[in-house]
Amino acid sequence: xxxxxxxxxxxxxxxxxxxxxxxxxxxxxxxxxxxxxxxxxxxxxxxxxxxxxxxxxxxxxxxxxxxxxxxxxxxxxxxxxxxxxxxxxxxxxxxxxxxxxxxxxxxxxxxxxxxxxxxxxxxxxxxxxxxxxxxxxxxxxxxxxxxxxxxxxxxxxxxxxxxxxxxxxxxxxxxxxxxxxxxxxxxxxxxxxxxxxxxxxxxxxxxxxxxxxxxxxxxxxxxxxxxxxxxxxxxxxxxxxxxxxxxxxxxxxxxxxxxxxxxxxxxxxxxxxxxxxxxxxxxxxxxxxxxxxxxxxxxxxxxxxxxxxxxxxxxxxxxxxxxxxxxxxxxxxxxxxxxxxxxxxxxxxxxxxxxxxxxxxxxxxxxxxxxxxxxxxxxxxxxxxx
Numbered sequence: 001x002x003x004x005x006x007x008x009x010x011x012x013x014x015x016x017x018x019x020x021x022x023x024x025x026x027x028x029x030x031x032x033x034x035x036x037x038x039x040x041x042x043x044x045x046x047x048x049x050x051x052x053x054x055x056x057x058x059x060x061x062x063x064x065x066x067x068x069x070x071x072x073x074x075x076x077x078x079x080x081x082x083x084x085x086x087x088x089x090x091x092x093x094x095x096x097x098x099x100x101x102x103x104x105x106x107x108x109x110x111x112x113x114x115x116x117x118x119x120x121x122x123x124x125x126x127x128x129x130x131x132x133x134x135x136x137x138x139x140x141x142x143x144x145x146x147x148x149x150x151x152x153x154x155x156x157x158x159x160x161x162x163x164x165x166x167x168x169x170x171x172x173x174x175x176x177x178x179x180x181x182x183x184x185x186x187x188x189x190x191x192x193x194x195x196x197x198x199x200x201x202x203x204x205x206x207x208x209x210x211x212x213x214x215x216x217x218x219x220x221x222x223x224x225x226x227x228x229x230x231x232x233x234x235x236x237x238x239x240x241x242x243x244x245x246x247x248x249x250x251x252x253x254x255x256x257x258x259x260x261x262x263x264x265x266x267x268x269x270x271x272x273x274x275x276x277x278x279x280x281x282x283x284x285x286x287x288x289x290x291x292x293x294x295x296x297x298x299x300x301x302x303x304x305x306x307x308x309x310x311x312x313x314x315x316x317x318x319x320x321x322x323x324x325x326x327x328x329x330x331x332x333x334x335x336x337x338x339x340x341x342x343x344x345x346x347x348x349x350x351x352x353x354x355x356x357x358x359x360x361x362x363x364x365x366x367x368x369x370x371x372x373x374x375x376x377x378x379x380x381x382x383x384x385x386x
Contacts, residue, residue, distance in 0.1 A: 003037040004380055007111035009121045010042045013057040016293035017117045020143035023186040024115055027369035030189070032377055041109060043121065049101030057120065064311045065223040065289070071312025075148060083149030084173065091123055103128045113137040113380060123152045130155070137383065139376055141186070144292050146317035147173050157379060161185045161368055162321065181375055183368035185296050191277050192367065194301070201282035207241055211266070212346045215283040217245035217294060220272065222252050224289045224309045225335060232335035234261040238346045241266040243279050248272045277301055284352060285329075285345065287338065290315035295322050299362050304355035305329035308338060327358045 008025040010018050021040075028038045044054035064071030078086060091099050102124040106114065114125040114136060125138045138156030145162060147169045159181045160166045166182045169175040202209045214233065218226035222245065230244045244267060246253035256269035270279065280286050281301035288294050290310040295318055298305050306329050310316040322328045332338050345352055 003035065004112040005037040005039060005110065006113045006115060006376065006380075007043075007106070007109050008038065008040050008115045009117070009125075010040065011044050011057070011118045011121055012054055013061050013118060013120075016143050016291055019188065019293045019297075020117045020141055020186055021115070023188045023367075023369040024117070024141060024372050026189040027367065027373040028115075028376065031370065031373045035377070036380070039109065039111075043102065043105050043109075046105035046108065047101055049098055050105055053095070053098040053101075053120075062221050062223055065219060065221060068311075075313050078149045084151065084153050087119070087123060087150045087152065088154075091120075099124050099127060103132065107132055111136060113139060113376060115376065116140045117143050119148070119150045119152065122156065126152050126155045135383070137376075137379055139372070139379070141183075141372055142169075143186070144314045144317065145321045146314060147175075148314055149173070151175075157181060157375065159183055159372055159375065164321070165317075183371040183375075184366045185300075185362060186369040186372070187300055187367045188369075190275065191297060191300055194277065194281065196278070196281070198282050201278050205268075205279070205282065207266075207268075207282060211239055211241050212342075212349075213241040213243065213283045214285045214287055214342060215243040215245060215279050216287045217247070217276070218289050218309075219291050219294065220247045222247045222249040224311065225333075227252055227255065228335045229287055229308060229338055230256065230259075230267075232339040233342060234259070234265050234267065236339055236343055237262075237264060238343050239264045240342070240346065241268065243268045243270055243283065245270045245276065245279070246272075284349070285342070287342075290318040290322075292318045295328075296362075299326075299328050299359045302356050302359050304352050304359065306338065306341070307331045308333055308335070326361065327355065329355050 008021055010021050025040050044050040106128040116122040116125055122140045129136045129138055140156055141159045147165050153173055153175045157179050158175050163182050166180050169180050170177050199209050207213055216226055216230050218224040233242050244256045253269055253271045261267050277297045280298040280303050283303050285306055286298040286303050287306045290307045295305050307319050307323055310319050319331055323331050332341055
């Protein structure tokens with residue numbers, strides 16, 4: 001009898017789902033690579049149908065970032081029409097062909113366990129279990145800081161990264177208490193293994209160690225306030241280094257490359273990079289929309305956040321958790337007032353010291369991805385004992 005196969009699924013719908021899946025895969029391979037056959041799988045690239053739907057999901061994510069109010073409207077509709085029941089109805093009618101194609105893709109891999117970080121993959125995994133392999137174990141890690149209405153509560157283990165989300169899953173989304181687990185936040189091995197200091201990273205990238213440095217980003221697609229915030233900061237009379245992260249937005253990257261600015265401003269345009277956490281770590285402040293994984297990465301490396309935008313309830317929950325509850329930074333929506341606040345912080349960095357101290361609560365040595373790997377192992381071993 002060969003090793004059981006664990007299929008860790010990747011899907012592009014924003015980049016947070018990929019980041020979380022990578023962290024889980026890293027931990028599974030580190031802890032149980034000799035026990036299981038662990039396969040990383042871009043499941044939505046398996047056939048023409050799945051590719052089409054992944055592109056649709058990506059466009060929807062981009063629209064929520066770009067069109068003000070669109071994200072809140074979409075989630076309001078999902079709530080109004082019954083949440084998970086609406087998910088099941090639409091995905092067995094309107095989106096049925098895409099679900100069938102994804103289930104078929106699972107059949108090609110023949111997994112004993114499917115690991116998901118996205119609602120669509122979870123739904124398809126449950127359908128695969130119900131129609132193809134009743135012995136398959138479905139494990140979902142929700143990388144968000146709340147539980148939105150389209151998570152499938154019919155089967156499988158559902159894992160969240162904070163107790164408030166777990167309570168929401170049970171009390172509001174009707175998940176089974178026994179199937180809900182709470183772990184610490186997940187961290188990728190490259191972040192855990194980063195031993196470089198703020199000083200050495202500034203030397204590495206040629207940034208003055210004494211100059212105030214901000215990183216401005218806006219998710220992988222940079223479709224929110226990144227451009228307007230950078231433009232506002234470039235008007236300051238204070239000495240500042242601005243790392244402007246355009247991500248995969250080539251048009252915005254070209255704009256930053258050509259942008260003229262004052263002599264007191266150092267502007268460093270940055271396209272999509274895997275080691276973006278190094279820039280978070282060398283910065284005094286990270287200015288971003290409330291993407292759960294971007295904010296978490298910054299907190300893990302000890303850099304305070306200034307959140308400028310949350311396009312839907314998921315990211316509003318991130319702002320509530322990290323700014324309002326854990327006090328790791330601030331929320332300011334106006335680019336003008338962001339510049340004014342940054343100028344205040346350049347003159348008095350004491351608030352940033354307090355925020356940085358609060359980030360220390362998030363310990364990388366208590367990695368939620370390791371806990372998820374243990375949960376998967378325990379579940380598979382329990383099935384063997386039955």
